[in-house]
Structure formats: C-alpha cells, structure tokens
Amino acid sequence: MDWAALGLNALLTLGVTLAVFTATWLLALRLGRHSVVDVVWGSGFVVVALVSLLAAQAGGHGDLGRWLLTLGLTAAWGLRLAVHIGVRNGSREDPRYVDILARATGSPAAHVYRRVYLPQAAVLWFVSLPLQVAAYQEGPLWSGASLAVTVLAIVVWAVGLYFEAVGDWQLERFKADPANAGLVNDRGLWRYTRHPNYFGDATVWWGLWLLTATHWSGWVFVLCPIAMTLNLVKGSGAAMTERRMASSRPGFAEYVARTSGFVPLPPRTETPNGAAR
Template sequence: MTAAAVRAQQLDKVAVVDIAWGAGFVLIALASAVVASLVDDGSPWRAWLVFVLVALWGGRLAWHVRRRAVGEHGGKEDPRYAEMLGGPPSEVGMGIVVRRVFLTQGVVQWFVAGPVMVGAALQADWWPLVPVGVVVWAVGLFFEAVGDRQLAAYKAEPKESRPQVMDRGLWRYTRHPNYFGDACVWWGLWLVAGLGSGWVAGLVTVLCPAAMTFFIYQVTGVKLLEKTMMQRPGYPAYAARTSAFVPLPPRRA
C-alpha cells in the first residue's frame, strides 16, 4: 500500500489502490504458504491450495482493474474516489488520501486476510469443509469474472443500439454480480482456511469475510457506486426490479 500510495502521488490518481488491493492479497497468501511449509503444526497442502485460489482471484482482479483504468476511464480517476475525496491527490492533499484510502484499505486488507494467515499455521481439522469452501469460492469467481466480461461486452456495443442499462446475463438478477462474487470468494476462503481449521479458528476469523462483505456493500462498493448510477437514465427503473446484491429473480414492475 505504501508503494501504491507513492505511485498514486506520481500519477495523481487514487485508483491505483484497486490494483494493489488484489495484488496485496496474493503476496499475503504466498507468504502464508511459505510459513506453513516451515511450521510443524501447519497444513502446507492447504496453505498452497489457498495461495492458488487467492492468486487466481487477486491476479485476475488486478489485471481487470488495470485494463479498466486504461480503457474505460481513459487514465482518469475512478468516479468512486472522485466522489469520496472531492478531487485528485494534488488538490486534496496526499496526507488525507493516505489516511482515508491507503491506510484504511491496508488495515482492512490485513484483517480480511486473517483466515489465510491463521489457517497457514494450523492443521485442517475439519478438512471436509475444504472442498465446500472451494465450491463457494468457485461460485464467487464465476460471478465476478463473468459479470465483468458481460459488462465489458455491453460497453463495447454502440450506444445508439444498446439498452440504456445493462440488464442481461447475470446483471438481470443482481445489479452487482462482481461484488456479490467478491463476497463469495472470501466466504469460501474462510471455509477452507478458517472454519476448516476447527470451530475456534472459524469463530476467531468469521468477522474477516463479514468485514469484506460489509465494505464492498456499504463503503467502497455498492452504496458508493449507486450514488452515481442512480443519476443515469433508466437506472432507477432497473434498480426497482433488480436485487442490489444477492441474485434474485427480477421483480415485477
């Protein structure tokens, strides 16, 4: 996060933090897997499995965010951070940006990765939960990756011929399939590395995926993005018939 903050100051763009978000989790999972290989009481096979899962998720997310920043936003600031801060780092002040964005996300990142780190030092006492967690993780990655791809295909269509609002595919059932998928990924990892280590580890780390879900829904994700989206033509009607987070059948008008 410190390196990302330095880069954000150079580019005068806070959205750099989104690339560091996914990439940082990959580094945490890698370090945890290495530690698990050195600890007698650990389960190295599970730690390396978690690393693969986190690397697939975090690597895809970092790549997607970087491509979106270059293509969709044209190198400009992400509207969410422009709304949150009220201006670029050069105007707001880097101290404020670091405290409100980079420091906050760094602490949250460390906390959310709790199951990954705790699980690396413990045995997989409840190992049947490992495959269950992988399934939940896979559902999350599917929603996140497919949702992003469907949205990119929609934006590639000519504005004159495409619908006002993206309401096809997964977006017909949830207004934010990518955020829902993000939450599922971390509940899956909690099942694999947290609860899979026994009820004590599961209880200690259950707030980690809960915090992730809270942040992507109430703080940096759904709620913040909806403020901008509700101003676009057709979106209020779409919101009235479509679930905000959990996929559900569309409501009748």
C-alpha cells in the same frame, strides 16, 4: 495451532501491508493518479497469503497442502481482479479519488493517504486473517469431516469467481457497444442482481474462510468475511456505485425496482400500475 506464531505472523503481514500501500501511494504520486491502488487491492491479498505461507513453513507450522490450496485460490481471484482493473482503468483517474482530493484540507497527498491508502490497508489486513489462520492450522484437508467442508469451500469459491468474472465481462461488453451509452445493463447476470461482481467477490471470501472452518480456530475469524460483505454492500461497493448511477443513468429507478440488490434472484414483474412485485 500455535497462536503465538500466528500472532507474530499477523504483525509481520501488517507491516508488509502498510509497506505495500505506502509504496503504492508513492508510485501514485509519481504517476499523478491514484487509481493504481485499485490494482494493488487484489494482488495485495496474494502478497499476504504468500508471506504467511513462507513464514509458516519456515517455522514448521501448518499443513502444506492446506496452504497451497489457499494460496492457489487466492492468487486466481486476486490476480484476475488486478489484471481486470488495470485493463479497465488504463491511464485514467477514478472519479472517486478526484472527489476525495477536491475535499482535501492541507496537503492533498497526505489527505488521500489517510482517506484511501490507510483504510484500504486496514481492511485488506483484517479480511486476510483467515488466509493467515489457514497457514498455521494443522491436519489434512482431504479426510473425514474435513473433506466435505473443503469441497464445499471450493464450490462456494468457484461460484463467487464465476459471478465476479462473468459479471465484469458482461459489463465491459455492454459498455463497449456505443448503442448502450447512458443505459443501464440489465442483461446476463445483471438481470438477477444489480451487482453480480460484488456478490461474487463476497462469495469468494466466504469460500476462502470455509477452508479454515474445519477447526474451531477458523470460526474465531468469521467476522472477516462478514466485514468484507458489509463493505461490498454498504461501503465502497454497491452503495457507492448506486449513488452514482442514480444521478447519471435514466431508467435506473425502474431497474432497482425489478432487480435484486445483491443476492441473485428472479427479477420482479411489474403490475398494471407499474409497481414491481
């Protein structure tokens, strides 16, 4: 792999990522709502993947089959997520951004740019590094030991997409029923994990990283899926959602006691004294 070319690609995608999020910020100011940035999150990875593919192919680097597969899997995940969030949010503002703007000192526009757009741009660029590496790795995916790793990567990605897409669909169906207002969803995949969508998201990124693991250069960037997983568990994903749910959903403590926090597991049963085991 040409590390110098990969470095130049990383600089190129960093500039593209900053430009995408800055343009989204300007659009959000015009629309009067910052929830639009959530739509750009998934599609932003697709942009980085496409830019890296075009740059690598223009320079004569990498294996086209590897990158077409990586681009296809990234696009299937990212565009589904963008459409889902766009439909879910509609024209409403996300309460998270309302809270951030309420704490602004000085210019609210500059405050939200520093607190929301720049961090999201940095995380997206870092997590996307395996996608960029895949554009510059040489060698076919479908021969020798590479074949087994490639098949495993696709299987892991597919499991992740299933949990994320089905979890989102089940939650939207649950919320659409007026009889469930104020209740905690513990049906379907939500019976086995409190966050099937976030678990699926993390699993997708482990699958995409595995596409690079047939060569030692991919292992250099194993921190990228780790960072994505930690962000979904401890950062803006599960932890933030649970803080909001704990204060607004009766029965949430009982749901937490019997249901796995992230990795899907059989629900714990309750003992006669009410404790879960």
